[in-house]
Amino acid sequence: MYSKELLxxxxxxxxxxxxxxxxRMYGYEIFKLVKERSDEKILLKDGSLYPxxxxxxxxxxxxxxxxxxxxxxxxxxxxxxxxxxxKTTHIEELKDFMKTLDKIIFxxxxxx
Amino acid sequence: MYSKELLxxxxxxxxxxxxxxxxRMYGYEIFKLVKERSDEKILLKDGSLYPxxxxxxxxxxxxxxxxxxxxxxxxxxxxxxxxxxxKTTHIEELKDFMKTLDKIIFxxxxxx
DNA sequence: TTTAATACATAGAATTATGATGTATTGATA
DNA sequence: TATCAATACATCATAATTCTATGTATTAAA
Numbered sequence: 040m041y042s043k044e045l046l047x048x049x050x051x052x053x054x055x056x057x058x059x060x061x062x063r064m065y066g067y068e069i070f071k072l073v074k075e076r077s078d079e080k081i082l083l084k085d086g087s088l089y090p091x092x093x094x095x096x097x098x099x100x101x102x103x104x105x106x107x108x109x110x111x112x113x114x115x116x117x118x119x120x121x122x123x124x125x126k127t128t129h130i131e132e133l134k135d136f137m138k139t140l141d142k143i144i145f146x147x148x149x150x151x
Numbered sequence: 152m153y154s155k156e157l158l159x160x161x162x163x164x165x166x167x168x169x170x171x172x173x174x175r176m177y178g179y180e181i182f183k184l185v186k187e188r189s190d191e192k193i194l195l196k197d198g199s200l201y202p203x204x205x206x207x208x209x210x211x212x213x214x215x216x217x218x219x220x221x222x223x224x225x226x227x228x229x230x231x232x233x234x235x236x237x238k239t240t241h242i243e244e245l246k247d248f249m250k251t252l253d254k255i256i257f258x259x260x261x262x263x
Numbered sequence: 264t265t266t267a268a269t270a271c272a273t274a275g276a277a278t279t280a281t282g283a284t285g286t287a288t289t290g291a292t293a
Numbered sequence: 294t295a296t297c298a299a300t301a302c303a304t305c306a307t308a309a310t311t312c313t314a315t316g317t318a319t320t321a322a323a
Contacts, residue, residue: 048156056256076255142186
């Protein structure tokens, strides 16, 4: 597990990216995919993931459809057109930021 | 300028790294070097930098010596032994985190 | 039948960067 | 010489975001 603060600013980008890959995911599914791709190093907390999804919904980046699997509720989230374009700009920003960090901390590693 | 949240968790690592390179720097010098290396994209605010330095001092990672250039005060900060080892672990953590982000968001770019 | 996994939620705490504001010196320029 | 930009520090309230703790409830497996 990483320092709590490192995830800040990247969680929403992660969610945008995963939704753009899968079109339709529910919270717990996002949790599992992040866990898997991060080799168990990012274990999203309920208290992080669900409020984040709600905020992104309020901000118009994602919508959801409720579905009942048996009696269990699922909220399937998907990107809105706004979310789609936010994804692109936020990923670009993150990429740029990481390149900048590389330059500052790891000393011009990526000579692109 | 990047989203405010992206810097969270990385500012102290940046400071640790720059101090380990230069042995001795004052706040404004750190500001200028970060500005330069980031191509003007990270412009540390007084309200971010000075409180961060004070916190790192409280945490025992850095110390300082006051110096007077004419009548102007400067606080030259330097790494303590604790700060030296914190630097190593925090940089490793950040490197690892960035690799994980690569895997999640940019899809296995660095096949190391 | 008990436990782990699934699936959602909220409230309060903690952390940290920012904005706003303040003081004061120094060098350049008009 | 007067003014402005740059230098150099500081604090406080605010904003944003993740985490901890807690809660409810279903389902599958042991």
